[in-house]
Amino acid sequence: MLHAYSLLVPEVAARVFETFADVLDTPSGRQTQLFAAAELLVMVERGDHPELEGPLRRQVSSLLAAGGIGLTTNRCCGT
Numbered sequence: 187m188l189h190a191y192s193l194l195v196p197e198v199a200a201r202v203f204e205t206f207a208d209v210l211d212t213p214s215g216r217q218t219q220l221f222a223a224a225e226l227l228v229m230v231e232r233g234d235h236p237e238l239e240g241p242l243r244r245q246v247s248s249l250l251a252a253g254g255i256g257l258t259t260n261r262c263c264g265t
Contacts, residue, residue: 187226188202189202189203189206189210189219189222190219190222190223190226190238190242190245191226191238193238193241193242193245194237194238194241213254216249216252216254219245219249220246220249220250223245223249224246226238226242227239227242227243227246230242
């Protein structure tokens, strides 16, 4: 969440990412960043932190475009 909230100040976001890159720059770290962004975007829809919408959507797009997030197709129930 710290990185997501820091997106409003790109210099701080870069520093936070650099500090925690060993965790954030992994498949599970990227998944966690997507989860945090999704949670915050729900809050944005409810009227909280509207200024985060643009930076969060850009981060989500960037994470998805980069790939390597370790998501797999659900193969439940023989499908």
